[in-house]
Amino acid sequence: MNIGEVADKSGLPAKTIRYYEDIGLVTPNRSDNGYRQFRDSDLHKLTFLARARTLGFSIEDCRTLMALYEDDSRASADVKSVASQHLERIDQKITQLQSMRDTLSHLVAECAGDNRPDCPILNDLACHHE
Amino acid sequence: MNIGEVADKSGLPAKTIRYYEDIGLVTPNRSDNGYRQFRDSDLHKLTFLARARTLGFSIEDCRTLMALYEDDSRASADVKSVASQHLERIDQKITQLQSMRDTLSHLVAECAGDNRPDCPILNDLACHHE
């Protein structure tokens, strides 16, 4: 398979696949003409990566997860550890975003949104927050 | 005031303040020795920026908000518009993160986390998601 076909099948842009080769996540063969030649196992890896990325794992997490996936003697505890830490980071992010959301939605609700200059949003921003 | 003092008072790192000058968000004077000289109005701007950044506004949003803040004939509708769009982006992000969270927490809960290789998390990643 050429890169276009694996791009279609994996759902990843060709650019991304080249990048993943650059950083050593996949290592396709090369044809005589220099084109990348992907095996089924490469496509499999790429769909694995695509799925892990949609779940928000970092590239380094993906690298770790791939290594665990390919290690038949892995301990599921190691996988769970990576996923748990990621889950924790996600929770932190959600908490932080919800805090922003709460403040912002209050301010937006209070703002008249007309053509007068008085604005609670700007008042909040300009007020000295410690 | 030198940069160290405004850094302390605004809560922003000196690096960040220099960067904000680079991109034209603040324009402090210079002393004879080349040091940046910040007025009270500069400090005021920087605390405004710090607050806007903690609410998650992008630098470009901050630029717009600052311009509106300094425009006495602004319409609060313009401010509200910027804030509403930002709020919408935050909501989208939260939704997306919660979707990740739901999937991940399911998987983590199902994973035994022992020293056997069988792992629902890896099974999910490796299974062909369209």
Add this chain to the structure above:
DNA sequence: CGCAAGCCTTCCTGTGGCAGGAAGGTTGTG
């Protein structure tokens, strides 16, 4: 007066995860 500590300066590189695009080679079709 010399010297060290603690400020300040500019400039360069790196981060994460690619996207965009230039310049050129290859392959398939009418």
Add this chain to the structure above:
DNA sequence: CACAACCTTCCTGCCACAGGAAGGCTTGCG
């Protein structure tokens, strides 16, 4: 044989800074 549709490498840019090198200024102490 022209042309489109692939493919290649290489370079730059994104965002919002952080880290650090190399050097100038200032202040206080012995």
